[in-house]
Amino acid sequence: MTPVRERRLGIRRSIAVLFGAAALVGVAVAPASAGSGVSPCRSACDGQDPSSYVHYGQTCAADAQTIDTHYVQGRTVQLRYSNRCETSWARVYGADFPDVIRVQNIDTYQIQNRELRQGEHEAWTPMVDDSGSRSKACWWVGWATNNNECTSAY
Incomplete structure:
Protein backbone atom coordinates (compact mmCIF):
# COMPACT_ATOMS: atom_id res chain seq x y z
CA MET A 1 0.00 0.00 0.00
CA THR A 2 1.35 3.42 -0.89
CA PRO A 3 1.86 6.08 1.79
CA VAL A 4 -0.96 8.21 0.29
CA ARG A 5 -3.42 5.31 0.47
CA GLU A 6 -2.37 4.55 4.06
CA ARG A 7 -2.93 8.17 5.06
CA ARG A 8 -6.40 8.25 3.38
CA LEU A 9 -7.34 5.00 5.09
CA GLY A 10 -6.19 6.46 8.43
CA ILE A 11 -8.24 9.58 7.87
CA ARG A 12 -11.32 7.53 6.96
CA ARG A 13 -10.92 5.42 10.10
CA SER A 14 -10.54 8.55 12.21
CA ILE A 15 -13.68 10.04 10.71
CA ALA A 16 -15.59 6.80 11.29
CA VAL A 17 -14.47 6.75 14.94
CA LEU A 18 -15.52 10.38 15.40
CA PHE A 19 -18.96 9.78 13.87
CA GLY A 20 -19.39 6.66 15.98
CA ALA A 21 -18.47 8.56 19.15
CA ALA A 22 -20.85 11.39 18.24
CA ALA A 23 -23.66 8.91 17.67
CA LEU A 24 -23.04 7.30 21.07
CA VAL A 25 -22.99 10.66 22.83
CA GLY A 26 -26.17 11.69 21.01
CA VAL A 27 -27.94 8.55 22.15
CA ALA A 28 -26.74 8.99 25.72
CA VAL A 29 -27.98 12.58 26.03
CA ALA A 30 -31.17 12.45 23.95
CA PRO A 31 -34.10 13.48 26.17
CA ALA A 32 -37.14 11.25 26.46
CA SER A 33 -40.38 12.93 25.47
CA ALA A 34 -42.17 14.15 28.58
CA GLY A 35 -40.07 11.79 30.66
Missing part, protein backbone atom coordinates in the same frame (compact mmCIF):
# COMPACT_ATOMS: atom_id res chain seq x y z
CA SER A 36 -42.39 8.88 29.90
CA GLY A 37 -41.16 7.56 26.57
CA VAL A 38 -44.25 8.78 24.68
CA SER A 39 -44.90 12.00 22.83
CA PRO A 40 -46.89 14.47 24.96
CA CYS A 41 -50.30 15.47 23.65
CA ARG A 42 -49.75 19.17 24.45
CA SER A 43 -52.28 21.28 22.51
CA ALA A 44 -54.29 18.19 21.47
CA CYS A 45 -55.24 17.95 25.16
CA ASP A 46 -56.51 21.56 25.37
CA GLY A 47 -60.03 21.59 26.76
CA GLN A 48 -60.02 17.86 27.55
CA ASP A 49 -60.96 16.33 30.91
CA PRO A 50 -57.74 15.05 32.55
CA SER A 51 -59.59 12.21 34.29
CA SER A 52 -61.08 10.75 31.10
CA TYR A 53 -58.88 11.83 28.17
CA VAL A 54 -56.73 8.81 27.27
CA HIS A 55 -53.29 9.49 25.80
CA TYR A 56 -51.30 6.38 24.78
CA GLY A 57 -53.41 4.11 26.95
CA GLN A 58 -53.40 6.24 30.10
CA THR A 59 -55.31 9.30 31.30
CA CYS A 60 -53.39 12.51 31.84
CA ALA A 61 -54.52 12.47 35.48
CA ALA A 62 -52.83 9.09 36.04
CA ASP A 63 -49.34 10.61 36.40
CA ALA A 64 -50.46 14.03 37.67
CA GLN A 65 -48.67 15.85 40.44
CA THR A 66 -49.92 18.69 42.59
CA ILE A 67 -47.46 21.48 41.83
CA ASP A 68 -48.83 24.08 44.23
CA THR A 69 -51.66 24.29 46.76
CA HIS A 70 -53.37 27.46 47.99
CA TYR A 71 -55.78 27.52 50.94
CA VAL A 72 -58.45 30.23 50.97
CA GLN A 73 -61.75 30.57 52.85
CA GLY A 74 -62.00 26.84 53.56
CA ARG A 75 -61.17 25.88 49.99
CA THR A 76 -58.12 23.99 48.74
CA VAL A 77 -57.04 25.18 45.29
CA GLN A 78 -54.43 23.10 43.47
CA LEU A 79 -52.41 23.44 40.30
CA ARG A 80 -52.08 19.96 38.79
CA TYR A 81 -49.53 18.94 36.13
CA SER A 82 -49.16 15.84 33.94
CA ASN A 83 -45.61 15.17 32.81
CA ARG A 84 -46.84 12.52 30.36
CA CYS A 85 -49.19 14.94 28.58
CA GLU A 86 -47.36 18.22 29.40
CA THR A 87 -50.63 19.79 30.52
CA SER A 88 -51.97 21.61 33.60
CA TRP A 89 -55.37 22.06 35.21
CA ALA A 90 -56.90 23.51 38.37
CA ARG A 91 -58.60 21.43 41.06
CA VAL A 92 -60.56 22.59 44.10
CA TYR A 93 -61.85 20.90 47.28
CA GLY A 94 -64.28 22.30 49.82
CA ALA A 95 -65.84 24.67 47.32
CA ASP A 96 -69.47 25.45 46.69
CA PHE A 97 -71.78 27.03 44.13
CA PRO A 98 -71.20 29.65 42.65
CA ASP A 99 -67.41 29.24 43.01
CA VAL A 100 -65.35 29.32 39.81
CA ILE A 101 -61.94 27.79 39.24
CA ARG A 102 -59.58 28.58 36.38
CA VAL A 103 -56.33 27.31 35.00
CA GLN A 104 -54.40 29.85 32.99
CA ASN A 105 -51.28 29.41 30.94
CA ILE A 106 -49.73 32.79 31.68
CA ASP A 107 -47.32 32.64 28.74
CA THR A 108 -49.81 31.73 25.99
CA TYR A 109 -52.97 33.15 27.65
CA GLN A 110 -54.86 29.87 27.28
CA ILE A 111 -57.62 29.69 29.88
CA GLN A 112 -60.04 26.97 30.98
CA ASN A 113 -62.79 27.78 33.52
CA ARG A 114 -65.10 25.58 35.55
CA GLU A 115 -68.10 26.87 37.50
CA LEU A 116 -69.21 24.61 40.33
CA ARG A 117 -72.80 23.41 40.18
CA GLN A 118 -75.24 23.31 43.05
CA GLY A 119 -74.17 20.57 45.50
CA GLU A 120 -70.65 20.17 44.07
CA HIS A 121 -67.73 20.57 46.47
CA GLU A 122 -64.88 19.18 44.37
CA ALA A 123 -64.13 19.98 40.74
CA TRP A 124 -61.36 20.43 38.18
CA THR A 125 -60.97 22.38 34.97
CA PRO A 126 -60.24 21.03 31.53
CA MET A 127 -56.53 20.97 30.65
CA VAL A 128 -54.30 23.57 28.98
CA ASP A 129 -51.08 22.93 27.08
CA ASP A 130 -48.20 23.61 29.47
CA SER A 131 -45.19 22.55 27.39
CA GLY A 132 -42.36 25.00 27.89
CA SER A 133 -44.54 27.58 29.63
CA ARG A 134 -46.03 28.49 33.02
CA SER A 135 -49.53 28.08 34.40
CA LYS A 136 -51.43 28.95 37.56
CA ALA A 137 -54.73 27.91 39.18
CA CYS A 138 -57.21 30.50 40.48
CA TRP A 139 -60.47 30.55 42.46
CA TRP A 140 -63.32 33.10 42.53
CA VAL A 141 -66.47 33.49 44.61
CA GLY A 142 -68.71 33.59 41.55
CA TRP A 143 -68.14 35.49 38.32
CA ALA A 144 -69.44 38.82 39.58
CA THR A 145 -66.61 39.46 42.06
CA ASN A 146 -63.00 40.49 41.80
CA ASN A 147 -62.25 38.42 44.89
CA ASN A 148 -59.87 35.79 43.55
CA GLU A 149 -56.89 33.85 44.86
CA CYS A 150 -54.27 32.00 42.81
CA THR A 151 -51.51 29.49 43.23
CA SER A 152 -48.01 30.45 42.27
CA ALA A 153 -47.11 29.99 38.61
CA TYR A 154 -45.19 26.90 37.54
Whole structure:
Protein backbone atom coordinates (compact mmCIF):
# COMPACT_ATOMS: atom_id res chain seq x y z
CA MET A 1 0.00 0.00 0.00
CA THR A 2 1.35 3.42 -0.89
CA PRO A 3 1.86 6.08 1.79
CA VAL A 4 -0.96 8.21 0.29
CA ARG A 5 -3.42 5.31 0.47
CA GLU A 6 -2.37 4.55 4.06
CA ARG A 7 -2.93 8.17 5.06
CA ARG A 8 -6.40 8.25 3.38
CA LEU A 9 -7.34 5.00 5.09
CA GLY A 10 -6.19 6.46 8.43
CA ILE A 11 -8.24 9.58 7.87
CA ARG A 12 -11.32 7.53 6.96
CA ARG A 13 -10.92 5.42 10.10
CA SER A 14 -10.54 8.55 12.21
CA ILE A 15 -13.68 10.04 10.71
CA ALA A 16 -15.59 6.80 11.29
CA VAL A 17 -14.47 6.75 14.94
CA LEU A 18 -15.52 10.38 15.40
CA PHE A 19 -18.96 9.78 13.87
CA GLY A 20 -19.39 6.66 15.98
CA ALA A 21 -18.47 8.56 19.15
CA ALA A 22 -20.85 11.39 18.24
CA ALA A 23 -23.66 8.91 17.67
CA LEU A 24 -23.04 7.30 21.07
CA VAL A 25 -22.99 10.66 22.83
CA GLY A 26 -26.17 11.69 21.01
CA VAL A 27 -27.94 8.55 22.15
CA ALA A 28 -26.74 8.99 25.72
CA VAL A 29 -27.98 12.58 26.03
CA ALA A 30 -31.17 12.45 23.95
CA PRO A 31 -34.10 13.48 26.17
CA ALA A 32 -37.14 11.25 26.46
CA SER A 33 -40.38 12.93 25.47
CA ALA A 34 -42.17 14.15 28.58
CA GLY A 35 -40.07 11.79 30.66
CA SER A 36 -42.39 8.88 29.90
CA GLY A 37 -41.16 7.56 26.57
CA VAL A 38 -44.25 8.78 24.68
CA SER A 39 -44.90 12.00 22.83
CA PRO A 40 -46.89 14.47 24.96
CA CYS A 41 -50.30 15.47 23.65
CA ARG A 42 -49.75 19.17 24.45
CA SER A 43 -52.28 21.28 22.51
CA ALA A 44 -54.29 18.19 21.47
CA CYS A 45 -55.24 17.95 25.16
CA ASP A 46 -56.51 21.56 25.37
CA GLY A 47 -60.03 21.59 26.76
CA GLN A 48 -60.02 17.86 27.55
CA ASP A 49 -60.96 16.33 30.91
CA PRO A 50 -57.74 15.05 32.55
CA SER A 51 -59.59 12.21 34.29
CA SER A 52 -61.08 10.75 31.10
CA TYR A 53 -58.88 11.83 28.17
CA VAL A 54 -56.73 8.81 27.27
CA HIS A 55 -53.29 9.49 25.80
CA TYR A 56 -51.30 6.38 24.78
CA GLY A 57 -53.41 4.11 26.95
CA GLN A 58 -53.40 6.24 30.10
CA THR A 59 -55.31 9.30 31.30
CA CYS A 60 -53.39 12.51 31.84
CA ALA A 61 -54.52 12.47 35.48
CA ALA A 62 -52.83 9.09 36.04
CA ASP A 63 -49.34 10.61 36.40
CA ALA A 64 -50.46 14.03 37.67
CA GLN A 65 -48.67 15.85 40.44
CA THR A 66 -49.92 18.69 42.59
CA ILE A 67 -47.46 21.48 41.83
CA ASP A 68 -48.83 24.08 44.23
CA THR A 69 -51.66 24.29 46.76
CA HIS A 70 -53.37 27.46 47.99
CA TYR A 71 -55.78 27.52 50.94
CA VAL A 72 -58.45 30.23 50.97
CA GLN A 73 -61.75 30.57 52.85
CA GLY A 74 -62.00 26.84 53.56
CA ARG A 75 -61.17 25.88 49.99
CA THR A 76 -58.12 23.99 48.74
CA VAL A 77 -57.04 25.18 45.29
CA GLN A 78 -54.43 23.10 43.47
CA LEU A 79 -52.41 23.44 40.30
CA ARG A 80 -52.08 19.96 38.79
CA TYR A 81 -49.53 18.94 36.13
CA SER A 82 -49.16 15.84 33.94
CA ASN A 83 -45.61 15.17 32.81
CA ARG A 84 -46.84 12.52 30.36
CA CYS A 85 -49.19 14.94 28.58
CA GLU A 86 -47.36 18.22 29.40
CA THR A 87 -50.63 19.79 30.52
CA SER A 88 -51.97 21.61 33.60
CA TRP A 89 -55.37 22.06 35.21
CA ALA A 90 -56.90 23.51 38.37
CA ARG A 91 -58.60 21.43 41.06
CA VAL A 92 -60.56 22.59 44.10
CA TYR A 93 -61.85 20.90 47.28
CA GLY A 94 -64.28 22.30 49.82
CA ALA A 95 -65.84 24.67 47.32
CA ASP A 96 -69.47 25.45 46.69
CA PHE A 97 -71.78 27.03 44.13
CA PRO A 98 -71.20 29.65 42.65
CA ASP A 99 -67.41 29.24 43.01
CA VAL A 100 -65.35 29.32 39.81
CA ILE A 101 -61.94 27.79 39.24
CA ARG A 102 -59.58 28.58 36.38
CA VAL A 103 -56.33 27.31 35.00
CA GLN A 104 -54.40 29.85 32.99
CA ASN A 105 -51.28 29.41 30.94
CA ILE A 106 -49.73 32.79 31.68
CA ASP A 107 -47.32 32.64 28.74
CA THR A 108 -49.81 31.73 25.99
CA TYR A 109 -52.97 33.15 27.65
CA GLN A 110 -54.86 29.87 27.28
CA ILE A 111 -57.62 29.69 29.88
CA GLN A 112 -60.04 26.97 30.98
CA ASN A 113 -62.79 27.78 33.52
CA ARG A 114 -65.10 25.58 35.55
CA GLU A 115 -68.10 26.87 37.50
CA LEU A 116 -69.21 24.61 40.33
CA ARG A 117 -72.80 23.41 40.18
CA GLN A 118 -75.24 23.31 43.05
CA GLY A 119 -74.17 20.57 45.50
CA GLU A 120 -70.65 20.17 44.07
CA HIS A 121 -67.73 20.57 46.47
CA GLU A 122 -64.88 19.18 44.37
CA ALA A 123 -64.13 19.98 40.74
CA TRP A 124 -61.36 20.43 38.18
CA THR A 125 -60.97 22.38 34.97
CA PRO A 126 -60.24 21.03 31.53
CA MET A 127 -56.53 20.97 30.65
CA VAL A 128 -54.30 23.57 28.98
CA ASP A 129 -51.08 22.93 27.08
CA ASP A 130 -48.20 23.61 29.47
CA SER A 131 -45.19 22.55 27.39
CA GLY A 132 -42.36 25.00 27.89
CA SER A 133 -44.54 27.58 29.63
CA ARG A 134 -46.03 28.49 33.02
CA SER A 135 -49.53 28.08 34.40
CA LYS A 136 -51.43 28.95 37.56
CA ALA A 137 -54.73 27.91 39.18
CA CYS A 138 -57.21 30.50 40.48
CA TRP A 139 -60.47 30.55 42.46
CA TRP A 140 -63.32 33.10 42.53
CA VAL A 141 -66.47 33.49 44.61
CA GLY A 142 -68.71 33.59 41.55
CA TRP A 143 -68.14 35.49 38.32
CA ALA A 144 -69.44 38.82 39.58
CA THR A 145 -66.61 39.46 42.06
CA ASN A 146 -63.00 40.49 41.80
CA ASN A 147 -62.25 38.42 44.89
CA ASN A 148 -59.87 35.79 43.55
CA GLU A 149 -56.89 33.85 44.86
CA CYS A 150 -54.27 32.00 42.81
CA THR A 151 -51.51 29.49 43.23
CA SER A 152 -48.01 30.45 42.27
CA ALA A 153 -47.11 29.99 38.61
CA TYR A 154 -45.19 26.90 37.54
